Structure formats: C-alpha cells, structure tokens
Amino acid sequence: MTAISIQNLHxxxxxxxxxxxxxxxxxxxELFGLIGPDGAGKTSLMRLIASLLLPDSGSVHVFGFDTRRxxxxxxxxxxxxxxxxxxxxxLTVEENLHxxxxxxxxxxxxxxxxxxxxxxxxxxxxxxxxxxxxxxxKQKLALSCALIHSPSLLLLDEPTTGVDAVSRMEFWDMLQGxxxxxxxxxxxxxxxxxADLCDRIALMQQGxxxxxxxxxxxxxxxxxxxxxxxxxxxxxxxxxxxxLFGCEVAHLFGQCLHWTCQADMSIDKVxxxxxxxxxxxxxxxxxxxxxxxxxxxxxxS
Amino acid sequence: MEKDIIRVRNLTKKFxxxxxxxxxxxxxxxxxxxxxxxANGAGKTTAIRMLCxxxxxxxxxxxxxxxDAYTQTELIKKNIGYMSQKFSLYDDLTIWENIRFFGGxxxxxxxxxxxxxxxxxxxxxxxxxxxxLIRDIPPGWKQKIAFSVAILxxxxxxxxxxxxxxxxxxxxxxxxxxxxxxxxxxxxVFVTTHYMDEAEYCHRLSMMVNGRIVALDSPEALKxxxxxxxxxxxxxxxxxxxxxxx
Amino acid sequence: MKRLLAFIRKEFLHIFRDPRTMIILFGMPVAxxxxxxxxxxxxxxxxxxxxxxxxxxxxxxxxxxxLLSSGYFRVGAELETEASIEACFKANxxxxxxxxxxxxxxxxxxxxxxxxxxxxxxxDPNMAEMLSNYVQGIVFEYVNDLNxxxxxxxxxxxxYRMLFNPALKGVYMFVPGTMALILMLISAMMTSITxxxxxxxxxxxxxxxSPLNPFQxxxxxxxxxxxxxxxxxxxxxxxxYFVFGLPILGSSLLLVLVSMLFILMALSLGVLISxxxxxQEVAMFISMFALLLPTLLLSGxxxxxxxxxxxxxxxxxxxxxxxxxxxxxxxxxxxxGMSYIWKEVVILGLFLLVFMLISxxxxxxxxx
Numbered sequence: 030m031t032a033i034s035i036q037n038l039h040x041x042x043x044x045x046x047x048x049x050x051x052x053x054x055x056x057x058x059e060l061f062g063l064i065g066p067d068g069a070g071k072t073s074l075m076r077l078i079a080s081l082l083l084p085d086s087g088s089v090h091v092f093g094f095d096t097r098r099x100x101x102x103x104x105x106x107x108x109x110x111x112x113x114x115x116x117x118x119x120l121t122v123e124e125n126l127h128x129x130x131x132x133x134x135x136x137x138x139x140x141x142x143x144x145x146x147x148x149x150x151x152x153x154x155x156x157x158x159x160x161x162x163x164x165x166x167k168q169k170l171a172l173s174c175a176l177i178h179s180p181s182l183l184l185l186d187e188p189t190t191g192v193d194a195v196s197r198m199e200f201w202d203m204l205q206g207x208x209x210x211x212x213x214x215x216x217x218x219x220x221x222x223x224a225d226l227c228d229r230i231a232l233m234q235q236g237x238x239x240x241x242x243x244x245x246x247x248x249x250x251x252x253x254x255x256x257x258x259x260x261x262x263x264x265x266x267x268x269x270x271x272x273l274f275g276c277e278v279a280h281l282f283g284q285c286l287h288w289t290c291q292a293d294m295s296i297d298k299v300x301x302x303x304x305x306x307x308x309x310x311x312x313x314x315x316x317x318x319x320x321x322x323x324x325x326x327x328x329x330s
Numbered sequence: 331m332e333k334d335i336i337r338v339r340n341l342t343k344k345f346x347x348x349x350x351x352x353x354x355x356x357x358x359x360x361x362x363x364x365x366x367x368x369a370n371g372a373g374k375t376t377a378i379r380m381l382c383x384x385x386x387x388x389x390x391x392x393x394x395x396x397x398d399a400y401t402q403t404e405l406i407k408k409n410i411g412y413m414s415q416k417f418s419l420y421d422d423l424t425i426w427e428n429i430r431f432f433g434g435x436x437x438x439x440x441x442x443x444x445x446x447x448x449x450x451x452x453x454x455x456x457x458x459x460x461x462x463l464i465r466d467i468p469p470g471w472k473q474k475i476a477f478s479v480a481i482l483x484x485x486x487x488x489x490x491x492x493x494x495x496x497x498x499x500x501x502x503x504x505x506x507x508x509x510x511x512x513x514x515x516x517x518x519v520f521v522t523t524h525y526m527d528e529a530e531y532c533h534r535l536s537m538m539v540n541g542r543i544v545a546l547d548s549p550e551a552l553k554x555x556x557x558x559x560x561x562x563x564x565x566x567x568x569x570x571x572x573x574x575x576x
Numbered sequence: 577m578k579r580l581l582a583f584i585r586k587e588f589l590h591i592f593r594d595p596r597t598m599i600i601l602f603g604m605p606v607a608x609x610x611x612x613x614x615x616x617x618x619x620x621x622x623x624x625x626x627x628x629x630x631x632x633x634x635x636x637x638x639x640x641x642x643l644l645s646s647g648y649f650r651v652g653a654e655l656e657t658e659a660s661i662e663a664c665f666k667a668n669x670x671x672x673x674x675x676x677x678x679x680x681x682x683x684x685x686x687x688x689x690x691x692x693x694x695x696x697x698x699x700d701p702n703m704a705e706m707l708s709n710y711v712q713g714i715v716f717e718y719v720n721d722l723n724x725x726x727x728x729x730x731x732x733x734x735x736y737r738m739l740f741n742p743a744l745k746g747v748y749m750f751v752p753g754t755m756a757l758i759l760m761l762i763s764a765m766m767t768s769i770t771x772x773x774x775x776x777x778x779x780x781x782x783x784x785x786s787p788l789n790p791f792q793x794x795x796x797x798x799x800x801x802x803x804x805x806x807x808x809x810x811x812x813x814x815x816x817y818f819v820f821g822l823p824i825l826g827s828s829l830l831l832v833l834v835s836m837l838f839i840l841m842a843l844s845l846g847v848l849i850s851x852x853x854x855x856q857e858v859a860m861f862i863s864m865f866a867l868l869l870p871t872l873l874l875s876g877x878x879x880x881x882x883x884x885x886x887x888x889x890x891x892x893x894x895x896x897x898x899x900x901x902x903x904x905x906x907x908x909x910x911x912x913g914m915s916y917i918w919k920e921v922v923i924l925g926l927f928l929l930v931f932m933l934i935s936x937x938x939x940x941x942x943x944x
Contacts, residue, residue, distance in 0.1 A: 066498030067469040079785050081943045100941070104785045113778035119593045120586065131582035132786045164370040175782075191495060193369040193524060194562055195569040219496045220525075222562070234498060235468075264510055280503050283530035283561065284549060321499050321527075328500050 031090075032057045032182060032213040033078055038087035040073055047073040049236035051087075055215060055229075060208055063217040064224050064320070065233030071217040072112060074233070075186045078215070079109050091182060108180030112187045114171040118160025122151055122170055125159050126177060133178035143210070144173040147203050165196035172203065183207070185216045189223065201226045224320035232324050239327045244320055251318040251326060256299060258286040259311040269306045280325055287322055333360045334393075335487050335518045336381065341390035343376050350376040352541040353390070358487070363509065363519045365529050365549075368538030369569045374522055377538070378489055381520070383407045395486040408436070411480035411517075414491035418476030421465040425456070428464060429479055436483035443482075450478045453511075470501030477508055487518040494523065506531055526562040537568050544568055579788055583796030590770065591800060597766070605758045605808050609751070609815050623707055624652030626670035628661070633681030635690075642714050643674070649710075665697045672696045672707045684722075684730060691733035708736055713823060751816040752904035753877035755809060756897035759835070760842050760871050763805045765863035767846030771797055772859035781943065790939045798843045805839040826907035830914060834907070837924050838900045844931035845896075851938040871897045896927045 033055040040048040047070045055061045063071050076082040077089050080100035089096040091103045109115075116125055126148070130137050141148075147169050154162065159170060168188060175183060185204075189197045201223065204214060216227070224230045224244050231241035240247055258279075260266050263286055270279040270288060279288040290299060296315075303310055318326075336358035343351040350373045358364045368374045379385045381394055383403035392399035395409040419428045426447065433443035451457045454474060464472060473493055481488050490509075494502045506528070509519055521532065529535055530549045537545040537552075545552060545568055549561060556564045591597050625643065629636050643649050652670035655661060661673050675693040677683070683690040694711055696704035715732055722730045774780040783793055813831070816822040824831065849866065853859035871877060874888060875897040881889055892898050899920040906917050914921075 066501070067496030069498070076781075076943060079781075081781055081784060083942060105787060107785050109782055109785045111778045111781045115777075115779045115782040117586070117590070117777070117779065120589055124586070124589065128582055128586050129782075129786075132579050132783070132788055134579060134787055191370075191492075191524070193372075193569070194526060194565045195369055198566060219498075221499060222526075280500075281506060281531060283527040325499050325503075328498065 030057045031055070032059070032092060033215070034090045035078075036088050038074075038077060038089060039085045040070075040077060040082060041085055042073075046236045048077065051236075051238050053231060053238060053241060055213065057213055058209070058211060060204060060214045060226075060228045061216070062224055062227030062230040063215065063233060064219075064221060064230050064324075065217075066219050068235075069233040070236040071233055072186055073236075075109075075184050075215070075217060079107060079184055080104060106181040108175040108178065108183040110171050110175040110183075110185045110188060112190065114167050115174065116159040116167060116171055119158060121156050121158055122162070123155040125170060126174055129174040130177045135178045137177065140177055140179045143179055143207075144176050146206055147176070148173045164192055165199065168192060168196065168200060169203070172200075176207075180212065182213045182215070185214070187217050187219065189218055189220060197223070221319070221321035221324055230320070232320075232327065234324075234328055239324070247320065247323050248318055251323050253289045253292050254294065255316055255318045255322060256288045256290060256313060257282070257316045258288055258303070258313050259284065260286065260308055261311070262308050266303075266306060266308050269308070270302075273302070277329055282321070287316075287318075289322075289326065334358065335360045335395055336364075336520070337391070337393045338381075339391040341377075341380065341392050342388050343373075343380060343385070344388045349541050351380070351387075354543055356536055356543060356546055358518060358520060360486075360518055361513060361516055362533040363513060363521065363531065365532030365535040366520060366522045366538070367529055367535055367565060368522075372538040373541040374538055375491070378491060378520075378522070382410060382412055382489055409486050411483065411485040411488035412491075413476050413480040413488070413493055415473070415493060415495040416491075419464045419472065419479065422463065424461050424463055425451075425467070425475060426460040428475075429460075429482065432479050433482055438483055446482055450482065454478060470497045470505075473497055474501070474505055474508060477505065477512075481512055481515075481517055484515070485517065487520060488512065490519065490521040492522055492524060494525065494528065502528070526560065526565060529561045529565075537565065539569055539571075544571075580792050580796055583788065583792065584799050587770070587796060587800040591804070600766070601762060601804055601808065602811075604761075605754075605812055606815070608754050608758065609812055609819075623649050623672065623703075624670045625649045625707075625711075626653040626655050626661075626664050626673045627651065628655040628658065628673060628675045630678045631676045631680035631682075633679075635681035635684050636676040639676075639692075639715060639718055640674070642718060643711065646710070646714055661695060670697075671703060672711065674711065684732070688726070688728050688730040689733065691735060693735050696736065709823070751812065751822055752901045752908065753875070753897075755812045755835075755904060756838070756875065756900045757868075757871045757877065758812065759805055759809060759839055759900075760845075760867050760897055761863070762808060763801055763839050763842035764846035764849065764867050765860070767797055767801050767843055768849035768853060768859040768863055769856050770801075771847065771850035772853045772856045776855045784941060784943070790941055791936070794847055794935070794939065798847070801843060801846075802836075802839060805842070806836065809835045809839070822908065824908050826913060831904075831907050834900070834903050834917075834921060834924075837921065837928065838896070841896055841924055841928040841931065844928055844935055847935040847939065848931050851935060851940070870895050874898070875901055877901065896924060899923050 031054050033053070035051055035053040038048055038051040039046070049070070051074065063074065065071055073082065077084060077096065078091060080096040080103050083097060092106060094102045096103060117128070120128065126137055151166060151169055151173070154166070159167065162170065172185075172188070175185070189200055192200070197220070204216065205226070207214060227244065229241065229243045230247065232239040232247075240250070258266065263281065263284070267279045267281065267286055271277055278290070279286050281287075300313065303313070334357040338354050338356050341351060341354040342349065354377060366374055366377070376385075380387050380392065380399060383394070383399070383406035386403075387399055394406045397405040397409070399406070420431070423431065429447040429450075430443055433447070438446070448457075451460055456471075456475075459467070467475070477490070477493060494505055497505065502525070509521070512519060523529060532549065534546065534548050535552060536543050547555070552564050553559065553561065556567055558564050558567070591601070627640055629640065644651065653664050655664060655673065664670050664673065673695040675695065677691050677693075680690045680692065692715070694708050696708055712734055715734055719730055719732050774783065813824065817824060845867075849859060849862050853862055874892045875895045876892065877897070881892050881898070884892070903917045903920045906912050
C-alpha cells in the first residue's frame with residue numbers, strides 16, 4: 030500500500046528549481062532514503078510532503094490525502110524532524126519531550142515503549158538543558174520528540190549530517206529498531222554509504238530524481254564492469270586512464286582507483302591497458318559497484 | 331619532504347576543569363596530506379584553533395610553519411590558509427570581489443591578485459562566472475572556489491575543516507583533485523572529514539578520542555593494525571574503545 | 577486546552593530562563609522611570625515661585641507656608657502688582673506665580689469657596705505643568721484638612737494661566753509617554769522576537785505540522801507577554817504614584833482597562849511584525865524603526881505634535897501611542913472620565929482590530 034504518492038512535482042524559489050519534475054511512490058512500512066548532496070532539493074521535497082510548502086505544479090498525496098486541501102489530516106499522522114533538530118535549547122530534556130507530547134495531545138507514558146530504546150541513554154540527563162547536550166544526544170532527543178505521538182509517517186531531514194561515523198551508525202540502528210512498527214520512515218542524507226541501510230532509495234541531484242529503487246536493484250543497473258586498482262601512483266594512473274578514454278572512467282575511492290570498463294572487456298585486455306602506462310600495480314580485482322559508484326555514473330551521464 | 335611544518339609536543343588546552351586537548355604530540359611533514367579525525371566533541375576544533383593561532387595553548391610546545399604558538403601567532407596567521415564548511419566566502423559578494431578581499435587581507439599586491447585569480451579561474455574553468463554572486467553558485471562549486479581562495483596567497487599550510495560536507499560525490503572528488511594539485515605546489519594540507527573514504531586519501535591520519543590522540547599512522551597501517559578492510563571500521567573501533575575507557 | 581496551557585508554560589520558561597529578556601522586561605521600565613523621574617524631581621527642588629498675595633490673611637499665608645515647606649519651592653520674588661508678573665518671568669526670578677484673590681481667607685470662611693490663580697512660564701511646558709500640579713496637590717491637601725473639621729465642603733478654585741505658550745498644547749508628564757513607550761516595546765518587540773526565534777531555530781516548522789492551530793500558537797505566544805505587560809504597567813503606575821507623587825485623579829479601573837486595550841493592540845502589532853520577519857535580527861530592526869523611534873518622536877512624547885511640520889502631523893495620526901498618551905493624560909492628570917476619551921479608545925480599538933485581522937490573515941500555516 031502506498032504511503033506517499035508524488036506526481037510530476039515542481040517547486041521553484043525565484044529562479045532556483047528546487048524540485049524539478051519529481052514522481053515517486055513510497056510504500057507503507059518502508060524505510061526510504063532520499064540521497065543526494067546539499068542543494069539537491071531534499072529539504073524542499075520533505076517540506077512539500079509535510080505540507081509545509083505548496084507545489085507549483087503536480088501533487089503530493091500522503092495516505093491518500095492531498096497536501097494542498099487535506100493538510101490537517103496529514104499533519105495529524107506526521108512526525109517531522111527538520112535538519113536543525115526541533116529542540117528548545119533553554120528547556121531541559123524532560124521539558125522538551127513533555128512539551129511535544131502535550132502539543133501532540135498525548136503523554137510521555139502512553140507511547141513510551143516506542144522511544145524507550147532511544148530515550149534510555151538520556152534518562153540520567155533529563156534535567157539538563159537541551160542546548161548543553163552533545164550532538165549525538167541532541168539527535169536522540171529530537172528523534173524521541175518526533176516519535177512521541179506514534180506517527181504513521183516519520184520524516185527525518187538529514188538527521189546524520191555533521192555527525193561522526195559512530196553516532197551515525199547508532200542512529201541507523203535506532204531507525205532499524207523502528208521498522209516493523211507500522212511506521213513509514215523517510216530519511217534524507219548526503220552520505221551515500223547510508224543507502225544500503227534503507228529498503229528503497231532515491232538518488233537526487235539538482236532537484237531531480239536520478240534513480241529510485243532498492244539499493245541492490247540500483248547496483249545491478251550499473252553499466253559496465255567495475256575494477257578496483259591499487260597502486261602507489263594513484264593520481265598519475267587516474268589521469269592516464271581518463272586521458273586514454275577521453276572521459277572520466279576512473280575515480281578515486283579511498284586508497285583505490287575505481288575504473289569502469291565496458292562489459293565486454295576481458296581481464297586480459299584490462300591488464301594490457303594498465304601495463305602500457307608502466308605504472309606499478311599492487312592489485313587488480315573486479316568489484317560490485319557501490320551506491321556511490323552508481324551515483325557518480327548517473328551524475329556524469 | 332622530511333621537514334616538519336607542524337611540531338606539537340604535549341600540547342594541552344583546558345577550559346576551567348575541562349581538558350579539551352590532553353598532551354597532544356605529533357608532527358606534520360611538509361608536503362603531506364594530514365587527516366585529523368575524531369568524533370564530534372573529541373576536541374578537533376579546539377586543536378585547529380590553536381594551530382591557526384586563534385587561541386593560546388594552556389601548556390605544551392607548538393610550532394607552525396616555524397613560528398611559535400605563544401609569541402608569534404600573527405606570523406602563523408600570515409603563513410597559513412583556512413577554510414571550513416561553515417564559513418568560506420561572502421554570499422553577497424561576487425567571486426572576483428571575494429578574491430580581491432581575501433587577497434587584500436593577506437597583503438597581496440594588486441597585480442599579484444589579478445594574475446593569480448586569472449590563473450585560478452582558468453584552472454577551475456569559471457572565468458566567465460567571476461562576476462556572479464557567491465550565493466548563486468552551487469554549493470559544491472562554492473567549496474572548490476573557497477579552497478582556491480584559501481591558498482591564493484600560497485600559504486605553507488592550509489587547514490580544511492570538513493571542507494566537503496554535503497557535497498556530491500563527483501564534486502567531492504574534483505575537490506580532492508584540487509588538494510593534490512596544492513600538494514604538488516608544495517602546500518601542506520591539514521584536513522578534517524566525516525567521510526571515511528576521504529580519510530584514505532590522506533598520507534597520514536591521526537585519530538582523536540576524548541581530547542587525546544589515540545592513533546597516528548598511514549591509512550594502510552591503521553587498517554592492518556586493526557585487522558579491518560575499511561577505515562570506517564577502524565574509526566568505530568577506536569571511538570568505541572575510547573568511550574569505554576573514559 | 578491542555579495543549580495551549582503546555583504552550584503558555586513553555587513560553588514562561590523561555591522568558592524566565594533568559595536573563596536578557598528579564599532585564600528588558602523589568603529592568604528597563606524601572607530604569608527609565610527613575611532616570612526621567614530623577615531629572616525632573618531635581619529640577620523641582622530648585623523651582624522658584626513668586627507670590628502675589630492680594631489678601632494677605634491667615635489662610636493665604638498658611639498655603640504659602642505649606643508650599644515653601646514642601647521642599648519643592650523657594651521664593652524668588654514677592655510681588656505687589658499684576659503688572660510686575662511678566663517682568664518677574666523675564667528676569668527669570670520665578671517659574672511660577674501664585675496669586676491669591678482679595679479677601680481669600682474671608683471668602684473661604686464664609687462661602688467655603690475662594691479662588692487663586694497659578695501663572696506659569698510655559699516656555700518650558702513640562703516644567704510649567706509639573707509645577708502647577710505640585711501646587712495643586714498641596715492646595716488640595718490643605719482643602720482636605722479644612723474639610724476634615726468643617727461640616728460644609730470647602731472648595732478652592734485654582735485657575736491656571738500659562739504665559740508664553742498659553743494653550744499649553746502637547747504638554748504632558750513623562751509618565752504617560754514612558755508607559756506608552758515601554759508597553760509598546762515590550763509587547764510588540766518581545767512577541768515579534770520570540771516568534772521569529774522559533775522560525776530561526778526550525779521549531780516553527782514542527783509547531784506548524786503539529787495539531788496546534790495557528791490561533792493557538794498565537795494565543796500561546798501572546799498570553800505570557802500580556803500578563804507581563806500588565807504587571808509592567810502597574811509597576812510604572814505604582815512608581816509614578818508612590819515615588820513621584822503623580823496623581824491618579826480619574827478612575828483606576830478605567831485606567832487598567834484602557835491599558836489592557838493598548839497592550840493588546842501592541843501585541844497584535846508584534847505578531848504582524850513577526851509575519852514579515854524571518855529571524856530575530858530583522859524583528860528587532862523592524863521593531864526599532866516601526867515602534868521605538870515613532871513612539872519617541874511622533875507621538876508627542878518628546879516633541880509637541882502641534883509644533884511639527886504638517887506632514888509629520890499627518891503621520892502622527894497613525895501612531896497608536898499618541899492616543900494612549902492622550903487618554904493617560906486625561907485620565908491621570910485631568911481626572912476626566914470616559915465621556916472625554918471615548919474617541920481615542922475607539923481609535924485604539926480600531927488599530928487593534930486592523931492589526932489582528934491582518935496578522936491572522938498573514939500568519940501562515942505553511943513556510944512561504
């Protein structure tokens with residue numbers, strides 16, 4: 030069943046096309062990732078879904094309700110965590126949670142089971158002001174506040190931006206814990222490596238959706254074969270390869286070079302190409318493309 | 331290559347009772363890319379502020395570009411470049427006006443500013459955009475321009491504080507190409523990042539947990555030491571071990 | 577209702593936890609009033625009066641004695657004839673001349689009515705009105721003392737004459753102006769800033785998608801400031817009354833009601849500003865330009881409206897504090913009732929209505 034249905038959505042601010050012809054379906058109970066760099070239009074799309082912005086054209090339906098007319102019905106079932114964490118820094122942890130619970134017409138106790146795992150580590154600090162919490166703890170509190178009324182749809186706008194790798198992992202663990210509770214989760218992120226933690230994803234850039242589907246499926250759509258090359262002279266090799274093929278076929282990935290070749294190119298041919306540069310090669314192997322490789326390929330084409 | 335451009339011995343910074351940086355000791359060699367990693371709140375920002383001459387250490391020795399951290403902070407500032415994700419360029423000025431301003435505050439002559447900016451704009455392929463306001467430039471491009479501006483005065487070392495946050499993968503790699511070009515010009519690069527694949531682009535990495543440096547080596551050596559194939563894993567292991575011990 | 581209460585509680589927490597807000601809320605009124613009051617009471621201590629006593633009996637001498645022993649006045653000159661009054665002013669021998677009619681005491685005993693005249697140098701209108709008020713207060717006290725012992729009520733008619741600025745237009749005491757200024761600033765500026773802050777922090781987005789409706793959000797924001805402004809108004813009035821001895825001659829109830837009306841008007845103006853302002857700085861900036869300066873300059877607080885260029889006079893028509901100041905003056909100093917101020921009250925009510933309607937229309941349920 031469809032939770033969010035978006036058709037031909039357009040939204041511009043002055044001359045900037047923030048959301049450009051987006052069509053997307055998000056299913057009920059799904060953990061959906063909206064992945065793209067800053068300025069891709071993720072936040073605008075989130076706000077359009079939350080009925081905080083009106084479409085220029087096209088439509089957004091949430092649980093069958095139109096964001097233009099039935100925004101009240103949508104907002105009743107919505108949990109929303111904007112990029113800047115909706116917390117009052119001068120209120121304590123407990124006061125923040127209590128405030129949002131009351132505003133949404135519920136109590137902390139009624140849905141405590143939903144936030145228990147997330148909120149537990151904060152219990153010892155419940156008398157502390159939210160502004161004095163560390164980044165990771167703020168994130169936990171903001172998520173607790175957004176969850177406290179047991180929404181059917183939870184929108185999380187860049188919850189992991191600027192957060193270190195450990196806190197990011199913990200956050201995704203928390204989201205996985207929320208799955209299977211009849212809650213639809215929509216998360217936006219600039220980190221490509223988080224894609225594999227979602228049921229389905231959409232890659233966004235410059236207001237457009239480049240590709241959407243489950244991460245595994247997206248990877249199978251990668252065109253050509255991907256080779257991982259290790260060499261002490263990684264930069265010269267990259268430049269040589271790109272010069273040879275006349276386009277960007279190779280990109281850096283950690284300490285390796287990822288080189289995309291045509292599917293019919295055999296390993297012998299690959300080795301032959303590398304040999305002609307007289308650059309020492311430590312290792313060479315074919316790898317399965319990651320989401321980042323896919324994004325790069327789509328963005329370049 | 332082997333000359334130390336940053337030398338830090340037992341560097342400590344306290345705020346009241348809170349020890350933000352605890353006995354940091356490390357060197358950065360001239361011409362290398364030095365990655366400075368750590369979880370949020372580990373004390374990276376405090377350390378960078380001291381290294382840039384913006385705050386005085388509580389104790390310990392520190393030398394940046396041959397200048398002393400206690401007595402020669404003004405000379406340090408002249409010989410470094412700085413760029414961060416949060417602030418880099420003025421949104422309401424054009425590219426050219428930003429260049430002229432930052433060139434000016436580093437004391438470049440008019441002709442030097444003109445020549446170098448022309449070279450820079452050509453290299454980036456944006457000569458025709460020089461009269462565009464920064465706010466009208468896509469974020470990824472903004473970062474590339476900001477970096478180029480930060481090294482316009484040919485500093486000995488440039489500090490990059492999460493320079494690629496939120497930038498798309500293609501532009502992120504172009505940004506690193508710029509970093510490698512800077513290395514070729516003899517500029518040393520000191521960089522923090524949350525992207526672990528970027529950490530692997532560095533020649534050497536330091537990892538900070540709770541105000542202390544708990545590991546410092548090349549990415550390859552670190553991965554070997556922790557028996558892991560990904561930098562992310564190394565980072566998580568180190569950060570977790572720090573949490574337990576504190 | 578529970579939601580609204582939670583919201584109001586949260587607003588109070590914001591206010592009480594922010595030292596800056598507390599200082600502005602309670603420090604500013606006291607400081608301003610003390611500064612104005614200090615300057616003025618200092619001048620009063622030096623005031624010179626001249627006496628023209630055509631009666632020179634026990635009663636008139638008693639009043640003169642009371643005036644002099646009050647500590648506010650000293651005798652600058654003793655006059656013999658009316659003709660010498662103007663000369664006395666010009667020589668700067670006195671700021672105020674007190675004239676007793678012939679047979680003042682006898683008329684008082686027999687008819688229980690007598691009259692005296694206060695002639696002030698109105699070239700400094702604030703001073704002139706203040707001095708007259710002080711004298712009036714002392715005479716009033718004297719009459720009270722008389723009435724305590726006699727059966728039929730006594731009445732002293734004290735008529736004013738202002739020289740050099742005879743109509744005494746635009747002259748008023750500092751208290752009504754200060755009150756208008758402070759209520760305007762606190763009510764309008766503080767509400768606009770606190771709403772803008774929610775936008776800045778991103779919490780407004782979540783409030784909007786919550787089941788709270790815009791009306792509840794506004795009421796929740798305004799209620800704390802309504803009460804705090806009311807406390808402030810009382811504080812100013814109490815200080816004016818007890819510290820500076822300013823009379824409140826009219827109905828106190830009416831005074832409170834009119835103040836409430838003005839506060840509501842200022843609050844709705846604050847909401848209106850916040851619908852335009854995206855962040856706290858802009859809200860502050862607009863408040864300063866739209867509220868502080870006009871209230872100071874165009875409401876007649878400092879400069880008499882009648883002396884302004886025509887164009888500014890027309891502008892002052894749109895300054896709500898102007899009407900509030902007129903009402904306060906009439907109520908407090910002249911002691912007249914609703915029948916004289918209904919026009920101004922209606923105008924303030926209209927302002928309130930217009931601001932409310934526009935703000936409700938402009939308050940967005942979405943982000944643009």
